[in-house]
Amino acid sequence: MTLTLDAPRIITTKPLLRIENVSKSYGDVRAVRNVSAHAFPGEVLGIVGESGSGKSTLLRIMNLEELPEEGTYHLDMDNTPEAYSGNLFEMDRFARRMLCATRIGIVYQNPHLGLLMKHSSSGNVAERLLVAGERSFANLRAKAKDALDASEFPLERMDAPPAQLSGGMQQRVQLAKAIALEPALLLLDEPTTGLDVSVQALVLDTLKRLQQDRQITMVIVSHDLGVIRTLADRVMVMRRGEVVETGLSDQIFQDPQHPYTQQLVHAKL
Amino acid sequence: MTRILDIESLTKGFTLHHLGNELETFNNISFSLDAGEFVLLKGANGAGKSTLLRTLYRSYLPRAGKVRFQSSHGEIDLACAADVDVAHIRKTELGFVTQFLTARPRVSAEAIVAEPLRQASVATDEALDEAREALQVFGVKPDLWKAYPTTFSGGEQQKVNLARELILPRKLLLLDEPTASLDAKAREALVTRLKALKDGGTAMIGVFHHPDDVLHLIDRIVDLTPEYTHSEERSDVAL
């Protein structure tokens, strides 16, 4: 029995994120091939796959950093502004940037991609608020503080530059920045890779808490099955740019259908 | 009686691609369940009792057949419903109780017990109160309520898990040997809680190593051993 995205949905409602038939190539390399993905409101969608499977490319496409050759992308947010109602790949550059700056949050594996290392941590969070038009210094401070607090960042260090912080703390700053504006969608690209195990657990726990408290829709990409298992409700398995299997998280881990998924799951320590 | 579940010709097997072989577990299982009914699954080791439970919960994908569940949103076939619908049903109407707790670092016992309530949109304080009550009932010492279950002994973790899984009344509960290695007091609490849920209309399908614990709850027995006929009235079956 195969289950697809088109399996009958009785209860659940419209997906918040809807990507359809997306393909993206770099030269001769087809990084993402005809991929469709849905994420439903309040859900955590995990994307697993080995390096080069196209999962990070797909996430960057969701963040509109990369535009695919083909495909459509819709975000069905609460009171979606007119500008964001169509195929997001076809938006003009300005609308695209504003959408990313205000409604989509992202946490990169490499904090250098997401943070200004020499600015203060609170300033990194404030930047997003500033783009959204906040012009009161007191409000900026207060909101940055709230976001950092929600990410369980030690507030006494809120004005230290990320360059002086540990990897785990840098990820928290990224997270605070991502959630500062209550995004409709939170994208996580290997958020714990490279952190040592105890710190990894703390960051995962923070993510889980945030997800439960705020019901943020998340898409998390990782090659670490443990991370996906802890966080994701549903999992999408990618290989060589294609989706080989999607399913409920426990189904993927306990009863993988595709040979590749079985291999992947059995390879876990 | 209100029908809760119709299982029709459910078949499950595993394809082990790396070994290149097929593993049959059960074939053509059919039975139904009404609200408040308790069905015991019986069968030799390897007959597929736990597998059936997991298939009903959709942790396993069935090969064929239907699992028609009467949800509050209408009938839904758990065998082929969209993942997201199944996830929703799990949060609200379908429970799965094992003896193992999935503890998470830095989440206190009471918080983890309160979680199902919070997912069902119960206010945090109220949920925590109920959680503490449940922990009390299952005999977890109050000192431990705020502690992190990751470091608890197996027995204590199991109690926390039972408190968690049984806190929210569901339409259908799948019980996978929840009593195993449980001390007498907790077992008693569990049976009391199951009885209360059953009286409240929760249908249950259970696998028990020692069915004596729940003897008086059992309405029917389904035997999965292949040569047996599937359903029989409980009344005087020798266990």
Added chain:
Amino acid sequence: MTLSKLTKPWEAMSYGFIDGSAKREMRRKMLKAVAVPGCQMPYASREVPMARGWGTGGLQVSLTLVKPTTRVKVIDQGADDSVNAASIRRFIASVAGTPTTLDTLEADLIQSRHRIPEEIMCEDQILVLQVPNPEPLRGVQPNMSIARQMHADADYGRMWLQLYEQIVRSGRVMQGASYPSLVHGRHVMTPSPIPRWDVPKLHMSRHLTILSAGREKRIFAVPPFTRVEPLVFDDVPYQVEDHAGLTCYRSGAKGFFMNEIPQDDGSSVYEVSDSEWGVKAIRAKDGEDVIQGETWYKDGEMPQ
């Protein structure tokens, strides 16, 4: 018809040193700059007999704008008598035959490095500011292509972020000169390294201001009666230098932008930075009949 009939007789150089086609380009770019206030327009920036970075941008604008009757004033950090100011003034006069002046009120065109005169300029005057670094976003975005996109998107979050960082680190905005300012509610410009004291003078001013960076080849403008608003947080007001209470030790003028002159004993005295304004004050004190124009700042306060 012969070729010589179609051309002018040979001259050693064009009027105002710069050749006709270069002037035409300058005029076009200035018109564009006026049409889109605060937006930087690229231009070719020709060679002039002066090193890049010494006011070549301003000089090219001045040479393009002058005619034989234009009265030219040149100041450098407020002073008419510094070497650089004097050289530029003489050069313009010698290649364009223009009269020169030191008096702000008499001037038709004022080329300035890093100050705006204290006396209010009016509709028929043009202020040319020399700009070393025209890109306000350079500090936050080293990639100029992206910076241009940011201007196009009015994406100035990073500029505010800089101010935020300064307040977090030092308790106040530390930006001294080149205070980033929003022109006509659209483009953020650097008003060249004029002190904060001078930025409000550009707001809804009656004169035309042209800012030109010769080395960086960018020109931008603040047309008359255009809003120029320094970037500030709603709850952290814009502050000018604390010079309102200072008195010039030479002229006795009070409430203007001052130069600090350190003394041997460690103390400081102050002299008014706008040298001609100081001269006028001294003359007036000596009983001479000088016309002192109305000043932007009154008793050290800029009227709203």
